[in-house]
Amino acid sequence: MLKPLHDYVVLEKVKEEVKTESGIILTTKEAKDEPSLGKVVAVGPGKTEDGKLISIELKKGEKVIYKKYSGTDVTYKKEDYLLISADDILAVVED
Numbered sequence: 001m002l003k004p005l006h007d008y009v010v011l012e013k014v015k016e017e018v019k020t021e022s023g024i025i026l027t028t029k030e031a032k033d034e035p036s037l038g039k040v041v042a043v044g045p046g047k048t049e050d051g052k053l054i055s056i057e058l059k060k061g062e063k064v065i066y067k068k069y070s071g072t073d074v075t076y077k078k079e080d081y082l083l084i085s086a087d088d089i090l091a092v093v094e095d
Contacts (some may be wrong), residue, residue, distance in 0.1 A: 002076055004044035004083060007056060011038030011071070011082040014063065036068045037093070038082060046086075056086045063093040 002010045014037045040062045046055040058064065071084030 002042055002074070002081060002083075004042055006044050007047040007054075007086045008044045009040060009056065009058060009084055009086055009089065010042040010074075011064070011066065011084055012041050013038050013080065013082055036066050037063060038066055038084075039063055041081060044086075058086065058089070058092070063095075064089050065091045065093060 004010050040058050040060055042060065043056050043058050046053050048054070066082075066084055067088045067090060070088040071082045074081045074083050
């Protein structure tokens with residue numbers, strides 16, 4: 001398992017089906033943009049500022065929205081993940 005360091009978070013990208021108004025499902029090549037929605041897989045301990053550890057307010061399993069074009073794509077044990085700074089996560093999705 002990947003264990004992020006500092007204020008990094010490991011995300012699994014959530015792929016959503018993109019449908020036209022008539023109900024046709026588009027493939028990822030035809031879709032305009034890849035959604036910036038991910039599921040938290042692992043959370044680092046946080047970052048240190050002025051000698052104090054500031055923890056990350058995320059939990060494993062939460063769905064989050066992150067900044068487009070941020071983070072680093074990583075493949076581990078044939079699974080694709082996104083390693084991203086906690087600062088690039090914009091919101092938690094509450095269903």
